[in-house]
Amino acid sequence: MYNILVCDDDKEIVEAIEIYLGKEGYKIFKAYNGEDALKVIQENEIHLIILDIMMPKINGIKVAEKIRKDKAIPIIMLSAKSEDYDKINGLNTGADDYMTKPFNPLELIARVNSQIRRYTTLGSIKKEEGNIYQTGGLIINDDTKEVSVDGNKIKLTPTEYNILKFLTKNKGIVFSIEQIYENVWEDEAYGAENIIAVHIRHIREKIEINPKEPKYLKVIWGIGYRIENIK
Amino acid sequence: MKDIRNSNALKAICYILVPCLILIIILSAISIGYYASEIDRNEFNQYQIDTGVITEYEGDIYRENLVYQLSANTYQIAPSIFMISSILLIICMIYIIISIGHKKGEDGIYLDSLDKIPYELLLILTLILFGIEMALLAGPCYQLIFEEYNSYIINTGILAAILDGVIIYITITTLVITTIRRTKAHIFWKNTIVYKLFQFIFKGLFINFSETVKLAVEYGGFIIASVILIFITMQNPIVVFFLLGFWYYIFKKILSHINQFNKVREKIGKMYKGDISVPLDEEELYGELRQIARELNDISGGLSNAIEEATKSERLKTELITNVSHDIKTPLTSIINYVDLMKKEEIENPKVQEYLEVLDNKSQRLKKLTEDLIEASKASSGNIKLTMEKLNVKELIKQVSGEFEDRFHNRGLEIIENYPEEEVSITADSRYLYRVMENVYGNIAKYALENSRVYIDVIKENRKVQIILKNISQDKLNITVDELMQRFVRGDVSRTTEGSGLGISIAKSLTELQNGKFDIFLDGDLFKVVIEF
Numbered sequence: 001m002y003n004i005l006v007c008d009d010d011k012e013i014v015e016a017i018e019i020y021l022g023k024e025g026y027k028i029f030k031a032y033n034g035e036d037a038l039k040v041i042q043e044n045e046i047h048l049i050i051l052d053i054m055m056p057k058i059n060g061i062k063v064a065e066k067i068r069k070d071k072a073i074p075i076i077m078l079s080a081k082s083e084d085y086d087k088i089n090g091l092n093t094g095a096d097d098y099m100t101k102p103f104n105p106l107e108l109i110a111r112v113n114s115q116i117r118r119y120t121t122l123g124s125i126k127k128e129e130g131n132i133y134q135t136g137g138l139i140i141n142d143d144t145k146e147v148s149v150d151g152n153k154i155k156l157t158p159t160e161y162n163i164l165k166f167l168t169k170n171k172g173i174v175f176s177i178e179q180i181y182e183n184v185w186e187d188e189a190y191g192a193e194n195i196i197a198v199h200i201r202h203i204r205e206k207i208e209i210n211p212k213e214p215k216y217l218k219v220i221w222g223i224g225y226r227i228e229n230i231k
Numbered sequence: 232m233k234d235i236r237n238s239n240a241l242k243a244i245c246y247i248l249v250p251c252l253i254l255i256i257i258l259s260a261i262s263i264g265y266y267a268s269e270i271d272r273n274e275f276n277q278y279q280i281d282t283g284v285i286t287e288y289e290g291d292i293y294r295e296n297l298v299y300q301l302s303a304n305t306y307q308i309a310p311s312i313f314m315i316s317s318i319l320l321i322i323c324m325i326y327i328i329i330s331i332g333h334k335k336g337e338d339g340i341y342l343d344s345l346d347k348i349p350y351e352l353l354l355i356l357t358l359i360l361f362g363i364e365m366a367l368l369a370g371p372c373y374q375l376i377f378e379e380y381n382s383y384i385i386n387t388g389i390l391a392a393i394l395d396g397v398i399i400y401i402t403i404t405t406l407v408i409t410t411i412r413r414t415k416a417h418i419f420w421k422n423t424i425v426y427k428l429f430q431f432i433f434k435g436l437f438i439n440f441s442e443t444v445k446l447a448v449e450y451g452g453f454i455i456a457s458v459i460l461i462f463i464t465m466q467n468p469i470v471v472f473f474l475l476g477f478w479y480y481i482f483k484k485i486l487s488h489i490n491q492f493n494k495v496r497e498k499i500g501k502m503y504k505g506d507i508s509v510p511l512d513e514e515e516l517y518g519e520l521r522q523i524a525r526e527l528n529d530i531s532g533g534l535s536n537a538i539e540e541a542t543k544s545e546r547l548k549t550e551l552i553t554n555v556s557h558d559i560k561t562p563l564t565s566i567i568n569y570v571d572l573m574k575k576e577e578i579e580n581p582k583v584q585e586y587l588e589v590l591d592n593k594s595q596r597l598k599k600l601t602e603d604l605i606e607a608s609k610a611s612s613g614n615i616k617l618t619m620e621k622l623n624v625k626e627l628i629k630q631v632s633g634e635f636e637d638r639f640h641n642r643g644l645e646i647i648e649n650y651p652e653e654e655v656s657i658t659a660d661s662r663y664l665y666r667v668m669e670n671v672y673g674n675i676a677k678y679a680l681e682n683s684r685v686y687i688d689v690i691k692e693n694r695k696v697q698i699i700l701k702n703i704s705q706d707k708l709n710i711t712v713d714e715l716m717q718r719f720v721r722g723d724v725s726r727t728t729e730g731s732g733l734g735i736s737i738a739k740s741l742t743e744l745q746n747g748k749f750d751i752f753l754d755g756d757l758f759k760v761v762i763e764f
Binding site for chain 1: 263313416468486488537553556558563564565566567569571572594596605622623624626627629630631632633634636637657659661662664665668
């Protein structure tokens with residue numbers, strides 16, 4: 001059983017999150033301002049923190065800064081502020097993830113699960129032998145042709161698998177549709193080029209928690225696609 | 232330095248010192264002159280002692296004696312007194328010239344009513360006064376030097392001469408002061424009858440002529456007049472020398488005029504291009520150009536104020552919308568979450584299920600609306616940081632088409648793409664260009680006629696790239712393009728099911744922010760979007 005601290009000055013939001021995460025089997029600690037949050041962290045063993053930014057007394061950014069001084073607990077920021085600036089600021093102060101209000105409960109649960117798994121197990125996973133391609137929680141085992149994200153097995157079609165494998169093998173590099181086509185298709189199937197964008201969207205829908213804000217498979221509009229290099 | 236110029240006490244001392252110094256200089260000059268003359272002092276001395284009586288030559292002897300006494304007593308120190316007094320006089324005069332026109336508590340040159348009298352009038356008046364005074368002075372002077380009266384008359388003569396000298400000093404000083412003051416205030420010419428006469432004639436004749444024509448006429452006249460003068464004076468070298476100097480002066484003046492004109496021209500050029508930050512330095516310009524500069528500065532000042540005001544109010548509006556949207560989002564989060572939780576509860580009443588569905592739809596729409604509202608206000612106020620880079624248009628179209636493939640497929644929409652063989656690239660912000668395309672594609676996915684074709688053409692012409700998206704609208708387009716572009720208006724006014732109606736407006740603002748053009752054309756049921764970079 002993992003302990004999650006939910007900190008938001010809006011009580012109803014905290015309670016709703018408690019219901020959703022309680023159903024997933026997490027134990028929830030509640031705090032309604034930054035001060036209480038820090039107190040709870042001192043007194044209990046917490047495995048993940050969901051933190052609002054705009055709060056009385058001590059705001060979320062400052063709380064995150066204080067926690068980061070001596071703890072590596074995953075922090076998910078949850079804020080009504082949706083500008084790029086706010087997200088970058090939040091992530092820079094030590095948050096592991098950033099979600100905007102109003103949020104999709106399923107997405108929140110998925111992100112919590114992902115962070116918990118990474119925090120508690122992934123660090124200790126032994127590197128498997130063989131042809132393994134990995135970035136962050138995304139692992140491709142080319143021997144067994146298996147793909148998993150944060151420990152969850154993902155089902156891909158052979159084409160999708162080939163595209164993902166090619167991009168992950170060359171993670172951090174942007175490839176245009178044409179380049180992907182030339183590298184992945186061995187025989188020149190005419191017209192297949194046009195559906196690569198569709199395949200990529202399908203891959204994103206399968207491996208990403210929120211396909212519109214992808215973590216692994218990034219779209220650089222007008223240039224190409226890239227698998228992020230995450231350590 | 233400025234304080235010294237404004238000191239009234241120093242001024243008073245100088246004005247009193249000057250006549251005194253002049254008197255001392257005259258006296259010491261007489262002393263030196265007399266000492267140097269051939270007269271045998273001892274002889275004279277003897278003569279005086281011998282006679283010892285008052286004769287009809289008493290005046291002569293007395294005068295002689297006066298000068299002798301002066302010389303005898305002072306001839307040793309007279310040269311140094313002469314030198315020191317001269318130097319002091321020069322210092323006093325310089326101070327007076329510098330201090331003229333400056334007054335405590337007054338900025339710039341202080342003018343009084345005297346300076347308003349036309350200069351010629353003042354000159355004539357002074358000359359008349361000067362003449363009268365000189366005539367008055369002539370009497371005592373004659374008395375002093377030539378008449379052979381007695382000592383009493385000589386003494387009164389000296390007194391009268393000094394008094395008259397003071398009056399003449401006051402008259403001349405007054406004229407000098409006003410002349411210097413006028414020159415310093417640059418109104419010397421303006422306040423002459425000649426200038427006014429010229430201005431009267433010129434205004435009548437050249438009212439519509441430009442500054443350049445006026446300059447040409449004025450300076451051309453000067454040069455012709457000086458050439459004539461050279462011939463009249465038989466090429467006198469002194470006249471030629473002075474005229475050359477004068478021509479040089481005129482040449483400099485013309486150059487300075489051209490320079491000033493260029494400054495004004497440059498400023499207008501800048502203003503035309505929208506740079507209104509640096510005002511013209513009025514002090515560097517003279518005459519009509521200074522007036523123009525002042526008016527230009529006023530205009531650009533007003534403009535920049537207006538722009539500043541507009542930017543400020545636009546920014547405030549954006550801030551207000553953003554803040555209000557944030558405040559809406561928090562309660563909205565709870566609404567969405569609890570509606571979702573209720574839907575998961577076991578409710579048997581189908582009506583409640585139905586109501587929950589409505590609540591779910593509406594709260595989701597409200598969410599989309601607040602997000603679009605923030606984006607629209609930011610886009611229209613230009614409150615967005617762009618990263619411009621070279622983008623491949625064909626790649627972009629393929630990517631976006633791939634994203635929307637499912638939604639288009641669901642409504643039976645077929646995409647037909649047409650682009651040139653060669654590579655087509657534009658400079659834009661990758662993410663915001665996608666937002667533009669996403670909004671346009673989203674619009675098509677929502678409002679295009681089911682089972683129809685969507686044409687996407689890329690045209691490269693000269694240096695322009697056009698992306699043209701055409702589709703057939705499902706509903707009758709009973710609306711003008713202008714209305715469609717405005718925020719909160721959608722193709723079909725009655726439709727309230729999806730979207731915020733901000734999509735097209737956001738797309739237009741974002742395209743324009745990236746230096747592109749976004750146009751919509753309606754032709755019957757044909758809906759055409761043209762994006763140009």
